[in-house]
Amino acid sequence: MRRANWLTLGPAWLAGLLATLLVWWLPNRAQLRQLAMPVERLNSVSFAPFRDGDSPLRNIFPTAAEVEEDLRLIAPRVRGIRTYASIEGDYEIAELAQRHGLRLWKGAWLGRDLAQNDRELARLIDAANRFPDTVERVVVGNEVLLRRDLPPEALAAALDRVRAAVRQPVTYADVWEFWEQFPEIARHVDIITIHILPYWEDQPLDVESAIAHTRDIYRRMHALFPDKPIAIGEVGWPSHGRWREGAAPSVVNQARFLREFAALSRSEGFDYNVIEAFDQGWKYKNEGTVGAAWGLWTADRQPKFALSGPVRENADWPYYAAAAALLGLVLALLTRRAFPEAGPVPLVLLSLALGNALAFAWCGGVPYAFDEHLLLAVAVNLAGQGMLAALLLRRAGQRLSGLPVEPARNGAHATATVRDLLRLRLRWRDWRGFALDDLGFVFLWTAAALELMLLFDPRYRDFPFPTFAVPLVAVVTRALLRDLPRAGGGWAECWAGGALALAALAGAVNEGGANIQALGWSACALGLAAPALLRLRRPVPVAAMHPASRPASR
Structure with missing residues (x-):
């Protein structure tokens, strides 16, 4: 019998490895072969040279040498750059841009600190006058009206001050809707600079509709301000993050857009500027993962895709597929050694499924741990x-070998375990007997908490x-092994499972049918909640069972 089982492992391994290859290749296959870039150099890109560990929120800036290295990298691909602040770091960006033949849209950051605004404007005026051949325009404020940092009158006064002090055209940049709301600002600028970001629209657009929308908005602004030049100050598409209705961030969609x-x-x-040159990890604090994923280059200065030719969503997918297969092999060998009487084919397939799940968890977590707090959370997860x-493979080995398994534990038991662990009172003897159910319940509580945050504050949160x-x-x-308990639950199951299920359903309604990513996560959340909800069923008393269905007496 054991020989027959081992003979079936070849086809099982082959099927599992082919499935692994397909799972990783399909979303990462080459696309956009026939869609070429019609230009060799972009007109301008937003330039923020912050690297991993840098952040303007913590006043940690790159060095002048690092900034010059970045300019040297992008200079062959762009005609110019746009900056957003005049006081950042120990360098003058106009001087460095001049060395590399780049034109500059020089910005001044305006916020609620009026004294800092004065310093920004003074530095902007000084740089524009010292580097007139490099600074081709000055941008006084970015989305100030959108953030409601200043009233229109204060913004207009800042624009007038700069216009009187420099020779370059002066502009203000904001989302196009705010130019419609505050058309009086046009009297104080030489250029109308609008932001068109279809992903962030109040009614998000999929990538198929984004280009037509961009064209229509540009023409709409031109009709509204026929006597002023129109520039697109920000336009682009994110490469990673949560969907907004049908707007799907991805590397392929970014390249297509x-x-x-x-x-x-x-x-x-x-006349346009693409957002942006490099991924900015620090932006996740304000805008979530998607805020850190607008760059044409990654944070470690690698191009995300070629300007022409095929594009893959994740060019490293063969490494993840190989890691999944290798991890599955190791898990299968270890489990087979521990449970030689278990059916080998189910253990092989389960081991490969777990190998793929762990590789996916790494792939979707580690690259997006933007700071030490996120890295710790990913490591714990x-x-x-x-x-x-490991505990699931042990349980499967027991079930497939016909060995007795530990009694099922409920949410109350898991809660007590966590309480004892926090109080350093947990007794670790026979921990494998209770860890599977208890750890699974911890994941259930975590899913319920995350789902509630997705329901009430979803804008910048990823589907986990x-x-x-x-x-x-x-x-x-466990469902396939008929190992899910159907009774014995209590208030813990009711609260955790019920909250997760109800929030998942409400979230699916809120996100809408166009958001396939949200619907997929809602289905997964309901799957996670199902075992807890099943435990709320009361067992049928033996006396009430139909005679034909009662257990036979021995």
Whole structure:
């Protein structure tokens, strides 16, 4: 019998490895082969040279040498750059841009600190007058009206002050709707600079509709201000983050949008600036993962895609697929050694599924741990998922070998375990007997908390698929093994499972049917909640059972 089982491992491994290859290749296959970039150099890109660990929120700035290295990297691909503040770091960006033949849209950051605004404007005026051949325009304030940092009258006064002191055209940059709301600002500028970001629209647009929308908004602004030149100060598409209705951030969509926009700008004669040169990890504090994913280059200065030719969502997918397969092999060998009587084919397939789940959790977590706090959270999550995978394989080995399994534990038991752990009173003897159910319940509580945050404050929060990759495999596996308890639950199951299920349903309604990512996560959340809700069922008394269905007496 054991020989027959081992003979079936070849096809099982082959099927599992082919499935692994398909799972990683399909979303990362080459796309956009026929969509070429019609220009070799972009007109301008937003330039923020912050690297990992740098942040204007913490006043940690790159060095002049690092900034010059960045300018040297992007100079062959762009005609000019746009900056947002005049007081940043120990360098003058206009001087460095001049060395590399780059034109500059020089910005001054205006906020609620009036004294700091005065310093910004003074530095802006000084740089514009010292580098007149490099600074081709000055941008006084960025989205000040959108943030409500200053009233229109104060903004107009700042614009008038700069116009009287420099020779370059003066402009103010804001989302296009705010130019419609405050058209009087046009009297104080030489250029109308608008931001068109289809992903962030109040009614988000998918990438298929984004280019036509950009063209229509430009023409609409031109009709509103026929006597002023129109410049697009920000335009682009994010490469990662949560969907907003049908607006899907991805590397492929970013490449598609940029190539199609370049063709549109060439035909329409746009004056434009693309956001942005490099991914900015510090932005996740204010805008979530998507805020850190607008760059044409990654934070470690690698191009996300070629300007022409095929594009892959994740060019490193073969490494993740190989890691998933190798991890699955190791898990299968260890489990087979511990449970030689278990059916090998189910253990092989489960091991590969867990290998893929752990590789996916790493792929979706580690690259987006933008600071030490996120890195710690990802490390704890990966450790928890790794432990859950090991415990699940142990449970599956027991069930498939016909060995007795530990009695099921409920949410009250798990809560007591966590309480004892926090008080350093947990007795670790026979911990493997209770850890599977208790750890699974901790993941359930975590999912419920995250789902409530997604429901009430969703704008900058990602759908946490990687965080619950192994728990989802555990639910499916235990259901197939008929290992999900159908009774014995209490208030803990009611609160955690009920909150997760209700919030998932409400979230799906709020996000709408166009948001496939949200619907997918809602389905996963309901799957995570199902075992807890099943435990709320009362067992049917034996006396009430139909005679044919009662257990036979021995």
